[in-house]
Amino acid sequence: MRVISEHRCYDGVQGFYRHVSTVTGTPMRFSVYQPPQAKHQKVPVLFYLAGLTCTEETFMIKANAQRFAAQYGMMLVSPDTSPRNTGFPGENDSWDFGTAASFYVDATQEPWSRHFKMYSYVVQELRDTIVQNFPALPDRMGIFGHSMGGHGALVLALKNPDIYKSVSAFAPVTAPSQCPWGQKAFSSYLGSNIADWHQYDASELMKQRQNPFPQGILIDQGLEDQFLDVQLLPHHFEAACIKAGQHLSLRRHSGYDHNYYFIMSFMEDHIAYHHRILSA
Numbered sequence: 001m002r003v004i005s006e007h008r009c010y011d012g013v014q015g016f017y018r019h020v021s022t023v024t025g026t027p028m029r030f031s032v033y034q035p036p037q038a039k040h041q042k043v044p045v046l047f048y049l050a051g052l053t054c055t056e057e058t059f060m061i062k063a064n065a066q067r068f069a070a071q072y073g074m075m076l077v078s079p080d081t082s083p084r085n086t087g088f089p090g091e092n093d094s095w096d097f098g099t100a101a102s103f104y105v106d107a108t109q110e111p112w113s114r115h116f117k118m119y120s121y122v123v124q125e126l127r128d129t130i131v132q133n134f135p136a137l138p139d140r141m142g143i144f145g146h147s148m149g150g151h152g153a154l155v156l157a158l159k160n161p162d163i164y165k166s167v168s169a170f171a172p173v174t175a176p177s178q179c180p181w182g183q184k185a186f187s188s189y190l191g192s193n194i195a196d197w198h199q200y201d202a203s204e205l206m207k208q209r210q211n212p213f214p215q216g217i218l219i220d221q222g223l224e225d226q227f228l229d230v231q232l233l234p235h236h237f238e239a240a241c242i243k244a245g246q247h248l249s250l251r252r253h254s255g256y257d258h259n260y261y262f263i264m265s266f267m268e269d270h271i272a273y274h275h276r277i278l279s280a
């Protein structure tokens, strides 16, 4: 692991790092915010998965999460949104597929299956890297994210409730098998078998679980979000949670759209929510 840069921030450390991932077989970048409490003790960790067009910097620059992470004593970790510079044809042709659009799956279809293994990268390798190199409590980890990254957070948590003890999302893609972004990505990364898509579809995964997060799931959604009705479809996830007996706090906010002004407005609620569960 190499340090790209480190900066004092709210009396903690904002850092940017790179390593060569054995899972993706590519160089990967990630960012970590260590709160001031981490100087003296290990602290809970909150992973954040960003959305389409984002990098490992976006969340740290735009969400103002460090202020609340410092207050509550939480480490923040944000990976890049995909491998980059793979040389695959079409990797940079569209903003909703390929580079910065991994959808956090382990691709099974050539050529993407050679490098696009973001699910395993985040769940295994990035987590191990954080535990080995930072003062992190491995049994106190939560995950959240935005849009494509909200989908990633819900899916990673639903598949690994033993690793991620708390989960929340801002404007997540909740039923990728049923929206154009998900259908475009999954057909190329996972092939044409819908059963394979359902392994990375939060609404489908929820239908197969029985109350996996007894302390609830928090989702915030802006009602002026331009992607709400076509891509995000939170009512599908809401229905699946009711069926599974999963408590969901799905807060619909009038006036807010899809961007980081919305995210920063509810950031403290999310960090306080994860802190409450992870410090219990």
Ligand SMILES: N[C@@H](CCC(=O)N[C@@H](CS)C(=O)NCC(=O)O)C(=O)O
Residues within 6 Å of the ligand: 050, 051, 052, 053, 054, 058, 062, 095, 146, 147, 148, 258, 259, 260
């Ligand atoms: N590029 C798209 C928008 C993409 C977009 O909204 N991306 C969201 C995640 S899905 C985001 O967070 N973008 C980065 C940013 O707002 O800084 C467009 O032109 O409509």
